[in-house]
Amino acid sequence: MKIKSKIKDYNLEFIENSLQKKDEIFSKINFRKPCYFIDKNFYDIYKNDMDAITGNDFVVIIPAEESNKSYIKLADYFRALVENKFTRGDLLVTFGGGILQDISGFIASTLYRGIKWMYFPTTLLAQSDSCIGSKTSINFDNSKNLIGTFYPPDIIINDATFSKTLSPEYFNSGLGEIIKFHLMSDEKGYSLLKKYLACPDLRDNAYFKRIIKSTLRIKYSYFKGDEFDSGRRNLLNYGHCFGHALESATDFRVCHGEAVIVGMGVANLVSLRRGIMSKEKYEEFESILRRFYPRFDIGKVSVDDLIYHLGRDKKRTGNDLTMILSQDAGKQYKYDDIKENEIRSIYNEFTGNYK
Ligand SMILES: NC(=O)c1ccc[n+]([C@@H]2O[C@H](COP(=O)([O-])OP(=O)(O)OC[C@H]3O[C@@H](n4cnc5c(N)ncnc54)[C@H](O)[C@@H]3O)[C@@H](O)[C@H]2O)c1
Incomplete structure (x- = not known):
């Protein structure tokens, strides 16, 4: 897949069992020497393969925690590269999910005003969503993703086999984004989603790679x-809009894509009550989302906390709250006139229905 970008065009290649194909993969890009940023859990699971790949090269192992995606930690990452004499001719290689991607992307876009970067997304969310689109984000104080740049990798190696070792929560988190994109697609995309979700094993079936693509x-x-x-x-x-507020209000105990699933449920209920979405469509979408609602008592999350975080949404432009509402598959619209009281009453109704 070739992606056009105002920053630099880039390639995404689908390669399974990529850890056994280092020479083939690294020959796709010109560089002097590599340096690796690797997710700690990923490294622990794939240690033998990773040691064989990295050899004597410089490696930084980073736990995938939001606190490591903070501006305070940036100095450590810059220092590690500079002290190891990393030059503009060298290549940053990242293995990890969205957290490692955001850290690496920000470093790659700012160190020496831009270095070469190869990215292996290892979570379903990163493989099917975040790896393309050029965004890099860093947390500032308590605000998530407040600092950022646009900078794509030079090449993305998308290996669907990595998803096999993900925890159920993080697999569902990826599914949350997969579902969202297909609810925003046309009839063809929506029907592919339904076929995929009907498979007994969602990690291993004929549609898995197709749905990522x-x-x-x-x-x-x-x-x-x-x-x-x-x-x-x-x-x-x-x-x-609601998903980010839920992530913040639960201190990130609900992971991103799972929060997005709940966020779509809330947005759909607002759409239903405003007469934008029909009852039939609401029930159809709800039957898809309900299967993947996180096992978390969202009734315990205070609506005041949620409203506070909704009000801090970067995308907000006026006094009221902003939300994307939905009419049907592929028919989503932005509304800037959502009232606090409306959210309070919808949230009460939603938590009453939540199973
Ligand atoms: N830049 C973007 O466009 C963009 C888009 C969406 C989300 N994000 C960011 O991405 C982050 C979330 O990323 P994520 O959901 O990919 O998860 P993550 O990076 O937080 O990783 C999730 C968990 O899975 C583990 N893990 C990673 N790969 C694994 C594997 N193959 N097997 C087993 N465990 C593995 C990690 O160690 C971690 O515990 C958030 O910080 C979010 O803000 C960025």
Whole structure:
């Protein structure tokens, strides 16, 4: 898959069992020497293969925690590279999910005003969503993703086999984004989603690679003409306005894609009550989402906390709250007139229905 970008065009290649194909993969890019940023859990699981790949090269192992994606930690990452005489001719190679991607992308875009970067997304969320689209984000104090740049990798190696070792929560988290993109797609995309979700084993079936590719294609169709997120790409925040607030209000105990699933449920209920979505459509979408609602008592999350975090949404422009509401598959619209009281009453209704 070739992706056009105002920063630099880049390639995404689907390669299974990539850890056994180092020479083939590294010959795709010109560089002097590699340096690796690797997710700690990923390293622990794939230690033998990773040791064989990295050999005597410089490696930084980073636990995938939001606190490591903070501006305070950036100095450590810059220092590690500079002290190890990393030059502009060298290559940063990252193995990890969205946290490692965000850290690496920010470092790659700012060190020496831009270095070469190869990315192996290792979570389902990163493989099917975050690896493309150029965003890099760093947390500032208690605010998530407040600092950032646009900078894509030079090459993405997408190996679907990595998803086999993900925990159920993080697999569902990836599914949350997969579902969102297909609810934002056309009839063809929506019907592929239904076929995929009907498979008994969602990690291992004939549709798994297809659904990842299809998710990436749908995402590309949204940001192609709006890489810097000033128009159509905004719609991809379907489920995110409330989802981000839920992540913050639970101190990130609900992971991103799972929070997006709940966020879509809340947005759909607002859409139903405003008469934007029909009851039939609401029930159809709800039957898809309900299967993947996180096992977390969201009734315990205070609505005041949620409203506080909704009010801090970066995308907000006026006094009221902003949400992407949905009418049907592929029919999502941005509303800037959501009232606090409306959210309070919808949230009460939603938690009453939540199972
Ligand atoms: N830049 C973007 O466009 C973008 C988009 C969406 C989300 N994000 C960011 O991504 C982050 C979330 O990323 P994520 O959901 O990919 O998860 P993550 O990076 O937080 O990793 C999730 C967990 O899975 C583990 N893990 C990673 N790969 C594994 C594997 N193959 N097998 C077993 N365990 C593995 C990690 O160690 C971690 O415990 C958030 O910080 C979010 O803000 C960025």
